[in-house]
Amino acid sequence: MAFDYDLFVIGGGSGGVRAARLAASEAGARVGLAEEYRMGGTCVIRGCVPKKLMVFASGFAHAMQDARAYGWDVNAGGFDWTAFRGKLDAELTRLEGIYRTNLEKAGVEIFDTRATVADAHTVRLADGTEKTARHILVAVGGRPFVPDFPGSEHVITSNEVFRFDALPKRILIVGGGYIACEFACILNGLGVEVTQYYRGAQILRGFDEEARGHIAGAMQDQGIDLRLGCNVQRIDRVEDGLWVKSTDGHDAVYDQVLYATGRVPNTDGLGLEHAGVRLRDSGAVEVDGYSQTSVPSIYAVGDVTDRINLTPVAIREGAAFVETVFKGNPTRADHALVPGAVFTRPEFGTVGLTEEEAAARGPAEIYATAFRPMQSGFAGRSDRVLMKLVVCAETRKVLGCHIVADHAGEMIQLAGIAIKMGATKEDFDRTVAVHPTMAEELVTLKAPVRTVG
Known part of the structure; x- marks a missing residue:
């Protein structure tokens, strides 16, 4: 044919x-x-x-x-x-x-x-x-998914954020994934009053637990009203915006309601x-x-x-x-050890296993530090960054790396190369630090803070 x-x-x-x-x-x-x-x-x-x-x-x-x-x-x-x-x-x-x-x-x-x-x-x-x-x-x-509930026709999704005629003064963001958290930080930085509902116990489900908590705290410190264990019951259009009835009794009026509850x-x-x-x-x-x-x-x-x-x-x-x-060359796309970044403030870079995933597989050592970086400290800000390595206790291979810091996306791209190559904790230790940088902490973490699994 x-x-x-x-x-x-x-x-x-x-x-x-x-x-x-x-x-x-x-x-x-x-x-x-x-x-x-x-x-x-x-x-x-x-x-x-x-x-x-x-x-x-x-x-x-x-x-x-x-x-x-x-x-x-x-x-x-x-x-x-x-x-x-x-x-x-x-x-x-x-x-x-x-x-x-x-x-x-x-x-x-x-x-x-x-x-x-x-x-x-x-x-x-x-x-x-x-x-x-x-x-x-x-x-x-x-495409974005919006659940069906009373008033769901009034909400927008991430598709519409870029088409605002004017920025809202007050916005409710519903969801706890990376899209919801990124837009919460973006709009907060642009001067919008941001409230975020997430029905779960902590944002960024599926990511490293320690990093999730670190980011949630940073978002709250910046003025984002993050309400965990909370969901929308109904939305009604009123004279001055959208009235939202919530499961925690925190009913309020917003100019826009953005749903980022999956795709x-x-x-x-x-x-x-x-x-x-x-x-x-x-x-x-x-x-x-x-x-x-x-x-x-x-x-x-x-x-x-x-x-x-x-x-x-x-x-x-x-x-x-x-x-x-x-081309006659059977090739599988490699889905192992894919680095990623979440563009919250601060950014979150991650590759490999979380601490929880490593613990389920066998003994692992956790090397981690949280500190106030030089730039923030001099400016009088209280921001703290997190650097974390997950290491197999038996093979000494670095199984995961998690960074919460400005420019974490740039850092994790390079860390991802080493981890993809099978670098051990000792390979990291042998690498001379670049000083003064935040990333030097990745090669100066000497003792594990805990052993899991």
């Missing part, structure tokens, strides 16, 4: 774009790609990139306070959201154009429309046109089940180690598979797919 394409990609996010471009430019494949919204996907348009730019913007109020402590005569005016948003929109448009240009240069045919799966080798565009392909790659990502795969109405593709209960596409679905000609990468929902992981999965399918 003659196909219209060797590969048809549904979704123009990081994973889909990387796979399409590599298949066309390096393997000479005939490639089509359909994207119903904007090229670049969640990360570029409504995720990592605009969020990080907002992180930068939110940090200047603290920086100017420090500058005065260091002798600079500076006076900050108010934050101009309209000016910032204009530049933000322009930057996202520029990045979207780069994604599109790179695809076109590689020879990928782009369809700016929704596409669904008709069968194992056919996709159907929104206008009813059908295209056939030897292989189909599903890379449609995920779900974008598989609704995609035709996958009709084509024979198995989905998990969550709606995620079920794949094997090579990103192949239960239908041999259909593959899936990125957040739609709900493996590790990070942009660099989706990119690696897209590249591994091309190696496997188009």
Whole structure:
């Protein structure tokens, strides 16, 4: 059978774009790609990139306070959201154009429309046109989840934060994951009065327990009203905003209510089940180690598979797919020891096992220190950073590293290399410290603070 394409990609996010471009430019494949919204996907348009730019913007109020402590005569005016948003929109448009240009240069045919799966080798565009392909790659990502409750129609999600006409004066953020915590810190830094509800006992579930507590304390010290064990019962629109009835009796009115209570795969109405593709209960596409679905000609990468929902992981999965399918080099994306960062204030960088995970596996030594860094101390701030290593008591390998500090994301990228290579605690000890830095503590931790497992 003659196909219209060797590969048809549904979704123009990081994973889909990387796979399409590599298949066309390096393997000479005939490639089509359909994207119903904007090229670049969640990360570029409504995720990592605009969020990080907002992180930068939110940090200047603290920086100017420090500058005065260091002798600079500076006076900050108010934050101009309209000016910032204009530049933000322009930057996202520029990045979207780069994604599109790179695809076109590689020879990928782009369809700016929704596409669904008709069968194992056919996709159907929104206008009813059908295209056939030897292989189909599903890379449609995920979307924010909002539970159904009285008044849920009044809330916004992370998708809408970047489109504010004006910053709210008072916002309630519901959720305890990294997205909720990041936006709580960002908006707090921009001068918004922030309240955060989380129904659990501590924010950032799944991360290292000690680090979670450290970050929660820092957020509260900055003025974020973090209310644990608390949830929303109902929301009503009133004259001066949104009235929220809470489970802890802390009823109040807010200008906006942002829900960041998880994300779900974008598989609704995609035709996958009709084509024979198995989905998990969550709606995620079920794949094997090579990103192949239960239908041999259909593959899936990125957040739609709900493996590790990070942009660099989706990119690696897209590249591994091309190696496997188009270059004859079966390649599994490596999901072990993936570093990550949470852009709270201060940042949280993490790689490998948490203390709790290590304890469940066997004896482990915990090396940790918390201290006030030089820059904060001189400025009179009470901020404290956390440096922590989790070490296997038997092999001496460093199993995990957790850093809560300014620029922790930059630090964990480099620590991740050493840990991925199998560095031992003694390898860290043999490394000469860079002084004076915060990160030097990682190589000067001499005695364990406790043994677990």
